[in-house]
Amino acid sequence: MNTRRHFFKAAGIAGGAVAAAAISRVAMAALPEPVTQNSPATMPPLVPNTGRPYNPVVTLNGWTLPWRMNQGVKEFHLVAEPVVREMAPGFKAHLWGYNGQSPGPTIEVVEGDRVRIFVTNKLPEHTSIHWHGQRLPNGMDGVSGLTQPSIKPGKTFVYEFEARRPGTFMYHPHADEMTQMAMGMMGMWVTHPKARHPLIDDVQRDFCFLLSGYDIDPGSYTPKIMTMLDFNIWSWNSRVFPGIDSFNVRLNDKVRFRIGNLTMTNHPIHLHGHEFMVTGTDGGPTPKSARWLEVTTDIAVGQMRQLEFVADEEGDWAMHCHKSHHTMSAMGHNVPTMIGVDHSGLTRKITRLIPDYMVMGERGMADMAEMEMPLPDNTAPMMTGQGPFGSVEMGGMFSVLKVRKDQKPGDYKDPGWFKHPAGTVAYEWTGELAQPTRHMSGGKHMMNPQNMPAKDIEVQVRKPQGGSGHSGH
Numbered sequence: 001m002n003t004r005r006h007f008f009k010a011a012g013i014a015g016g017a018v019a020a021a022a023i024s025r026v027a028m029a030a031l032p033e034p035v036t037q038n039s040p041a042t043m044p045p046l047v048p049n050t051g052r053p054y055n056p057v058v059t060l061n062g063w064t065l066p067w068r069m070n071q072g073v074k075e076f077h078l079v080a081e082p083v084v085r086e087m088a089p090g091f092k093a094h095l096w097g098y099n100g101q102s103p104g105p106t107i108e109v110v111e112g113d114r115v116r117i118f119v120t121n122k123l124p125e126h127t128s129i130h131w132h133g134q135r136l137p138n139g140m141d142g143v144s145g146l147t148q149p150s151i152k153p154g155k156t157f158v159y160e161f162e163a164r165r166p167g168t169f170m171y172h173p174h175a176d177e178m179t180q181m182a183m184g185m186m187g188m189w190v191t192h193p194k195a196r197h198p199l200i201d202d203v204q205r206d207f208c209f210l211l212s213g214y215d216i217d218p219g220s221y222t223p224k225i226m227t228m229l230d231f232n233i234w235s236w237n238s239r240v241f242p243g244i245d246s247f248n249v250r251l252n253d254k255v256r257f258r259i260g261n262l263t264m265t266n267h268p269i270h271l272h273g274h275e276f277m278v279t280g281t282d283g284g285p286t287p288k289s290a291r292w293l294e295v296t297t298d299i300a301v302g303q304m305r306q307l308e309f310v311a312d313e314e315g316d317w318a319m320h321c322h323k324s325h326h327t328m329s330a331m332g333h334n335v336p337t338m339i340g341v342d343h344s345g346l347t348r349k350i351t352r353l354i355p356d357y358m359v360m361g362e363r364g365m366a367d368m369a370e371m372e373m374p375l376p377d378n379t380a381p382m383m384t385g386q387g388p389f390g391s392v393e394m395g396g397m398f399s400v401l402k403v404r405k406d407q408k409p410g411d412y413k414d415p416g417w418f419k420h421p422a423g424t425v426a427y428e429w430t431g432e433l434a435q436p437t438r439h440m441s442g443g444k445h446m447m448n449p450q451n452m453p454a455k456d457i458e459v460q461v462r463k464p465q466g467g468s469g470h471s472g473h
């Protein structure tokens with residue numbers, strides 16, 4: 001515990017943390033004191049009060065690392081260390097990260113800044129940091145064994161280079177990568193343009209986050225690092241819905257999302273109610289002639305996509321990965337599809353032997369969200385997010401863009417649920433239902449079918465009766 005840590009923490013909560021305090025000459029000759037964050041909440045933007053001005057980003061459920069200016073050089077201190085990350089209320093993971101959190105803090109600098117980063121290794125094994133996407137001297141690229149010796153436990157290394165091009169970058173270890181990235185070691189880096197840039201627009205809200213995947217068994221705390229593809233926790237900045245904060249913006253704000261993917265699969269990120277343009281990648285700003293409107297963009301492994309749009313539709317708009325398994329969590333994969341299977345007789349028999357026996361998935365998986373299913377302690381919430389109309393039935397990579405007329409400029413606080421104007425919400429039809437018209441014609445075939453079965457096979461479709469009856473339980 002140190003007083004500086006508390007100073008930054010307090011400043012952060014007050015709104016707009018302060019970058020660096022006055023420090024004596026003696027202190028300047030020493031390492032910058034590392035700043036640690038204890039909270040997984042989204043911190044307000046860190047408004048620069050030293051160095052050149054810029055429009056700061058907001059890191060989703062994260063924060064920006066304060067720096068100190070030392071004779072014109074921006075100095076940061078990253079500490080690689082084991083951390084406990086609350087991924088959602090009731091679910092904590094034992095990860096590795098930087099300065100108290102996984103992901104590590106966002107580093108924000110200005111194009112042309114001279115940057116010096118001290119990296120202290122408090123992990124049980126060696127590490128290094130690769131500055132993904134940056135132009136820099138080869139020896140600063142952070143590939144252990146290739147461009148530098150690894151940073152042994154207890155040692156501190158110094159990286160120094162000029163932030164040469166504006167854009168969104170990432171940082172992660174390039175030493176025992178499989179383990180260290182599976183454990184959550186990653187962070188974002190934003191280099192703001194030094195002047196007006198023809199391809200970089202001013203925005204009112206600038207959010208950034210990383211896509212990260214973990215394999216954590218229900219009831220356990222530590223990711224399984226040998227997993228190659230079959231991850232079960234899909235997170236944004238090491239948080240899972242309903243633990244992910246909403247994106248709160250003012251009506252007609254220009255909004256930017258900077259999203260980096262350090263999972264082991266691609267994620268089609270989908271925004272409701274608006275169209276966006278991809279205005280940049282980790283290669284830099286995209287030429288205007290190469291931009292087009294989208295509502296979903298795929299972000300491949302090791303890529304960053306920068307999305308921009310004007311938030312001109314009021315409401316609570318879902319934003320999520322479109323792979324439906326990535327909006328669930330802690331899911332066993334070996335569950336057979338039970339939709340349409342009538343368990344009623346079987347269940348009665350089993351219940352005589354096992355009183356708590358429960359059938360899953362007979363009518364789909366929505367039951368899971370409604371049932372108060374007993375889960376092991378420390379399990380990621382699965383499909384449990386509650387909205388104003390009931391369960392949202394989402395977990396993992398899901399959040400909400402909240403667009404409000406009365407959200408004040410620069411105010412990031414959650415405005416609560418949208419109050420829909422009368423007559424603008426989908427409603428139940430209570431009138432007569434006509435019988436469906438059935439088209440009995442077999443249609444015309446382009447080609448004559450061959451090897452037809454000897455007689456017609458009848459497929460039975462089971463349809464639920466009435467509204468609420470669920471006979472199986």
Ligand SMILES: [Cu+2]
Nearest residue numbers: 267321323326
């Ligand atoms: Cu996904």
